[in-house]
Amino acid sequence: MTLTIFPELEQGSSEWIQARAGIVTASTVGKLLTSTGKVANNDTSRTLIETLALERITGRVETMRPTFDMARGTALEPSAREVYAERRAPVTEVGFGRIDQDGYSFGGSPDGLVDELGGLEIKCPKPLTHFRTTLDQNVPRIYLPQIHGNMLVFDADWWDFMSYAPGMSPFVKRVHRDTEWDDAITEAAHLAEDAIRALIQAYGDTTAGNHPTEHFDPFDTEEVITFG
Secondary structure, eight states, rough: EEEEEEEEETTHHHHHHHHHTEEEEEETGGGBOOOOBBBBOOOHHHHHHHHHHHHHHHHHOOOOOOOHHHHHHHHHHHHHHHHHHHHHHOEEEEEEEEETTEEEEEEEOOOEEEEEEEEEEEEOOEEEHHHHHHTTTTTOOOGGHHHHHHHHHHTTTTEEEOOOOOOSOEEEEEOOOOHHOOOOOOOOHHHHHHHHHOOOOHHHHHHHTTOOOOOOOOOOOOOOOOOO
């Protein structure tokens, strides 16, 4: 297994998006797993596989406009990281990491690496969601694939989950490495790689001799303003 770290990549930048293009990552692997941790075969998993295949074929990533909640989380993340560093431990920021093994790649974009053994996953939800998480005292299951995926990429022993809302007490809980999660994520990434390659081959066979048109974005144009 080979780990490649891209420390200088700014998360969300075009370079960061391209580094993740066409491969399964910690933030997307949950779409390949069922709620019980088994490899999924449903519309969600198939859509992700098709999307990754398309990214490899075209070399482009179709970006989506962030929602208000996503933009809010991005804006609050530095403050949350600062609070964690003050109360827990120093945090090292890393743009992206990728492991290459047995013909497939798997990547992760941590919110921070902590010491030499762990990392950090930050979520900045609405105050009511943060309130509920704090009362429950558990990491919401929806985030576990991402957390375990990052542990697999960076070979970490543990990963701290942090929920943060300004003006409220932060919630931090440590998640430890689990071989069952490692195995499930590895299997899902392997099967996804096989499916992606099969789709690329099928597309190539179907379009043989039918050359692609020139790509352009119909909305990426400068508006021309004229005055009569």
